[in-house]
Amino acid sequence: MNTVNVSQKVTMLDVAKLCGVSYQTVSRVINGSPQVSMKTRDLVLNAIKRLGYHPNQLARSLKTRHSSILEVITFGVETFIPRELIIAMSQAAIECGYSLIFTDIPRDDPDEENRLFAHLNSGLCEGAILTAPVDSKLFEKITADPNLLPLIQIRNQLGSTAPSVVIDQYYGSQLATQHLLELGHRKVAEICAPLNYHEAFSRHTAFVDTLNACGLSPVECVTAAEWMPRDGYLAANLLLDRGVNFSGLIISNDYLALGAILALNERGLRIPDDISIVGFDDAPESAYYIPPLTTVRQDYDALGTESVHYLVELINKEDTTSHQRVLMPELIVRQSTRAINPILLASG
Template sequence: MRERLSGIDRPTIVDVAKVADVSRQTVSRVLSDHPRVAPATRRRVEEAIENLGYRPNRMARALVTRTSLTFGFAAVDMRNSHFGDTCSGMQSAAREHGYYLVVTELDFDDDRGMGTLETLLTLGVDGVAFFPSFFADKEIELFAATSGCPVVMIGREAKIPNVVSIAMDEDRAADLVVGHLVDTGKRRIGILMNEMFPEVVHGRFVALQRAVTERTEVGNPPVEAGHPKIQQGRNATKKLLTKHPDVDAVIGFNDTMAMGALLACHDLGLRVPEDVAVVGYDGISFGAITNPPLTTIVQDSIGMADAAFKALLAAVQNGTPPDGEVVSWQPELLTRGST
């Protein structure tokens, strides 16, 4: 046997076969629970497997079966627990169905994340989900066409051939948020946008702008942008409130930006929600422990993760790639102290 770099050699199916005094195929049959193996033989093989500490090589297996029972999931920012939630949800779904989930963080510097997806493919996954999408529809279409496996996009609605997209109904969410703010007497609503990913962000922005324009007399909302993080949300809010002192409500692109907004209000000596109301998007668990607790649009991450997995599974099982399907998810407004 050739040496591995690490110096230790793992036993192969042939090693097991030798020890159990059978052929590799018989070992393979034991591994896959084939019925036609004599009980005594099976026992001998199992013993050999146990003694040698044999583990089947999934890569070799995938090579010949052309199926790895593995899906890939690429998410943008593991530090934001919203993505962690979704990732965790997909893991559970995958496990339940005998699949394995390989998670990877989208590396924006590697061709805006496309490099990460490419590498995921080379790993031999049976399907790919990504969340969210930095890419233009055309790019995704091309990727899906050449990927050779089903592709699911989470976080943005888009009718793209061979791609299932799973996203929240942004119009409904915007109506919920803005409606609630107006109902509680707010009149001048500002928006904190995510400056990073125009493709992802656009839908939410348009929906919010529409809702604000429709429901307030003042019309077009003032906007400030920053990275979707706490500190950047804080800075953006300060700018927003300084430029527009009449703003009495701030909508954050996501919960972390909204958390930054809470801090900014505190910095500026403004009371929340009396002087300025704050709303976020996502519904991450840490929203419950802010001061005051954060009102937010809850995206059912587990549900969406589950849907993403099911879409991949269905595509694999039916042998047909998914087809421009859009799964729309209903948002819920979780009202807490910040409004």
């Protein structure tokens, strides 16, 4: 085998020289061509490893028209994206032979429209996952364009006919509300996230519907400014300042619940002795709240994996049907809820 100077950037020609084969043979090995003997393939692969050669992905994608890149597009980074979802999508992409990139588009910014459409038509990516948990005119325009690359949606509205993967938010909120009802609670309040979010609206609607089905109504509903602990703290204080009496509290997500617990504790209320709380999401930290939080688990690992697999199917199989895949959440019971005292129930 020949020797080569590896102090400079290694090229395909360097690999060919080291192996004593042609440039075209190295190219065939890199592209997985069957027109190369096993002996020559091993020779080339060993040389690539020895030299630390990395194929020029851009040049390769121009030739093969396959970039092996998927893109996740968000519309306003202030929309909450769980880190577990990001990790799951990244891992699934790697397992499918793709790299993943993330792009954020300012919400309904007209200056971004032309740039985004040019970007999606550039061939840089083979497909895209759109996550827009709030309404966006630009998002709607993208999904309505039949000439763009394969696209799927996540965290969109349940019942959409577009290619998408969602977790059933309505069912999850039903589970949370039914749990408190089964424990005997009849005076139930809610801290909900901003209702312009599809998920928050579905959770709130299911909460009200589930109570109404039992002949009950919410004691009070307070809408938080956003999804984070500070917003939950402020919303809980507002709820308590209204002077309503409640024994159960449904909260739109676990981070809001964290702030709400602090506010309740500062007012001398014990959880679950005085107030039973149910959150939503099963954030990794929720098992370590004081007390550990009863919540609704969204399987973000499954959402991330399923979304990437569905997109790869759309890329590789033209006959893949357009539909919505629905994942179901589950109730996780911990120590923030308890059965209400029958005497208190009778007095209510």
